[in-house]
Amino acid sequence: MAAGRLTAWLSRSSGLGRGGMIGGRVTLALDPLALRRLGRERTVVLVTGTNGKTTTSLMLTRALETLAEVAANSDGANMPDGVLAALTARPDAPYAVLEVDETYLPWVADQVRPAVLVLLNLSRDQLDRVGEVRATERDLRAAIGTLPGTVVVANCDDVLVTSAASAAAKAVWVSAGCRWTGDSTACPRCEGRVATHDRHWSCGCGLARPEPGWTLDGEFVRTPGGRQVDLDLRLPGEVNRANAALALAAAHRLGVPPHTAAARLRTITDIGGRYRTIRRSRHSVRLMLAKNPAGWVETLRVLDEDTPVVVAVNAQEADGRDLSWLWDVHFERLRGRPVVVTGERGADLSVRLCYAEVAHWAEPDPVTAIDTLPPGAVELVANYTAFRELVGRLPGG
Template sequence: MSQLPFRAQVASALGRTAATLSRMTGRGDGSVIGGRVGLVLEPDLLRKLAQDRKLVLVSATNGKTTTTRLITSALLELGEVATNAFGANMPAGHVSALSQAKRAPYGVLEVDEKYLPDVLDTTGASVLCLMNLSRDQMDRAAEIWLLAQKWRRAVAGKPVHVVANCDDPLVTWAASTAGQVIWVAAGQRWKEDSWCCPECGGPLDRKDADWACRECRFRRPQPHWVLDHDTAIDPRGQRWPLDIQLPGQANRANAVMALAVVEIFGVPVQRALPKLAEVRSVAGRYTTVERDGRHARLLLAKNPAGWLEAFDVTDPALPIILAVNAQGPDGRDTSWLWDVDYRILRGRPVFVIGERKLDLALRLDTAGVPFQLAADFTQALAAQPPGRVDVIANYTAFQQIRTEFGRAE
């Protein structure tokens, strides 16, 4: 890698110092503050840090942190990889990640959907991984069709290799202006945000995995990679069992996206799969924490699509704790709770906590799901018999619980 200009070196070094102090004093993990300090001293620091690196940008409404981790794990076969492992997915987080691994020839960066066009333009990343788009933080991100439109404009004419989920019509439309696209049939369980054609507004007809617009020529592309239950099918038609530790169909989808990305860098499936299998939790997701004989598995769900996937991996025989906040990172508007079908929880002991627990309680009552309110996670967990319990929380509620256990990994 080429030497950074002196000003950028100083900005990067001071940013790393700030990040280290943040960790040492227990104020945070340093994944944001270091980048903020660096950008104040050198506003163009992200561009300079990205030069001469082979970068992957990963963006989606759901699954981007996990997919970033899976891609990173496989790319370590080739050498050091810079990555924002804790999900700090805006430019300050990217600067911090690249500064911390200043000699890494590779980088895998999770990127907030809204920031993707600017980060792509600034970093000149060579590979882009686009997985799904659905409603999330509507008070901040606006309509997802507008995000798809921004993505579409961002990739048009860029020398970037796009890996895109062709089962999501919005992602397909966004990626279709790119010059080079690898289509992955990764699935789309949540379809409520994509019944209309993003090209012409006409209705989309769906049959099994296929979809097509009834009024124009926009339709699902022929995939290069396919997720077939628990098996990945590569572009040559070879089948690879996905023997991974992360649970659920959504994580198998994340895995096949990761395989498609790392093959671009020359990591074959047979070398990548064992690395994916080493990943057991991601920034606290799927981690099991223990207190007084109660073993709580932590699941993150930030929006209707995420709750649907979380329900897929819970155990119907276990009690469940649900936590909902509405802070800035969550989005202030909790009306999306009415789009989640909570009837699947009937018959389970359900405990509700969080700053907006009454919003969730009303939704559960309407769905005919009995529940108990608790003051906080400690009280809700203490109400469980010794043994296992599932926990589903949205972003800040999840981080609060995770912090109680020393930011469980």
Template sequence: MTQLSLRAQLASALGRSAATLSRMTGRGDGSVIGGRVGLMLEPDLLRKLARDRKLALVSATNGKTTTTRLITSALLELGEVATNAFGANMPAGHVSALSTHKNAPYGVLEVDEKYLPEVLDTTGAGVVCLMNLSRDQMDRAAEIWLLAQKWRNALSGKPTHVIANCDDPLVTWGASTAAKVTWVAGGQRWKEDSWSCPECGGPLERKDADWACRECTFHRPEPQWVLDDDAVIDPRGQRWLIDIQLPGLANRSNAAMALAVADAFGLSVERAMPRLREVTSVAGRYTTVERDGRQARLLLSKNPAGWLEAFDVSDPNLPIILSVNAQGPDGRDTSWLWDVDYRILRGRPVFVTGERRLDLALRLEVADVPFALCASFSEALAMQPPGRVDVIANYTAFQQIRSEFGRAV
């Protein structure tokens, strides 16, 4: 790697010290404050830290933290990898990640959808992985069509190799201006945000996995990689069983995207797959925590598409605790709860908590889903008989629960 300037070295070192102090004092994991300190001292620090590294950027509404973790695990087969493992997905988090692993030749960075154009321009990353776009944080996020347009503009004219999910029309449109695209049929269970053509506004016609606009030439491209239930078919037609420990169809899709990215780095499926199996939990997601004989499995869900995937992973034979907040990182607007079909929970013991438990309680009442209202997560957990229980929580509610168990990872 190119030697950093003295100013950049000092900024990076002070940022790492700030991050360490943050962890020691229990204020956080240091993944944001360290980057902020570094950028204050050297505003161009991200560009300097990214220089001469082989970087992959990962962006999506859902699944980017998990996919980042899977790609990172795979690329460790090639050497040291710098990554923002705990989801600090804006430039400060990227600076902290690259500074912490200052000699790593590889980097895999999760990037907030809105920041992708800026981070791509700054880092000059050679690989970008784009998975899905759906509504999220509705009170302050732009319309997802506008996000796709920003991706489209950011990729135009750049030599970046894009790995993109061709089953999502918005992702396809956003990625289609890139110089090189590897299309992955990663699936799209949540289709409620992509019934209209992003190119002309006409209706999209869907038949099985295929889709096309009725009024223009925009259509699903032919994929090089195909997710086929519990396996992935590579560009050479070879079928590989996706042998991972993370549950659910969404994570098999994440794994398929990760394998395609690994291939772009020259890493074969045969070498990458065992590395993917090593990932058992991602920043607390899918972790099981225990208290007083009760084993609670933690599932994160932030928006309607995410709830659909959480229901897929959840065990229908178990009681379930639902927790919803509406703090800044969640988005203040909880109207998205009405887009989630909670009828799937009928017949299960359901317990509702979180700062916005009354919003969720009303939604369940309308869906004719019986529930018990609880003042806190601890109360909800104490109401369970000894044994297993599933927990689905949105972002800040999930972090609060993690904190009760020492931020279980």
């Protein structure tokens, strides 16, 4: 642990990185059982899914801080190295809230044996790294079946999530909505057609939407006792209200009253720079992150109408090298407003926008792209590494 902390400090001090990954990597190299040792004697909550892990984890952390100190990988380092670094940083914290990449969830869960597992959503993401989403669902289902002491809090409106969470000995079902259905038109169990009506869905093999105990209804969450909790979040969009509903259900399971948890959630104004508005010269720039088709569905819905948009796309290892997901995003929603394309793979995005009949122009440098627009508000949407770069370069980001 000391060696890992020292390595992390050296990484931060030399400006090479935040230290979360390399610190955990060193600790695991010296002690392969370190994660199991550091997870002992704590109440551990794991949060996984394709989108919303960082947001939901921060919400849960804020809620559980009303009980005691919480160890959390709030920097988004959600692979085993980052998870271990978070536990190492706060070895005496009685609670831990850890977001985990869905690919690594089975191994991490086996090590720490969580009290609660929050399963948000499942959709295609970084096909070259993660693989096909149905294989991910099968792996999660198998892992959940080996956790008899874990309560799984799951979004029952998501077909793939329900299939995986049905293996749990104890499940808490939350109706949080699911706009992206492109990966669940066929049943993950039998490949039969999934029939849907509003939020209800079913397959002839018997897999069907469970009755939820918690329900998101606009700005309110209805609890199992029939009470309504007003969210009144400072984060935009239905997707963040969905994350909040799942966070409330998980926090309640660990002893935090829903109204107390909701009050803590209202203190959150941005997630690692996302949704933050900063000033740059003549512009007011709102920073948004979108990494895959399901995430883009939600991001496009919260963009202010008629406001110019800068879209930045990279394809580094952390983003996924495969950009085929661009063709699953309904960029047609950007028609009729000024759009600037930028990032390392701006040319790929430009081709997609041409087919979507979205008028735009290209500017290789993301910061210069902002300056090409008229004074006023700007929406800036970027995928992972492009977003990280921009947050580092923009003042106040």
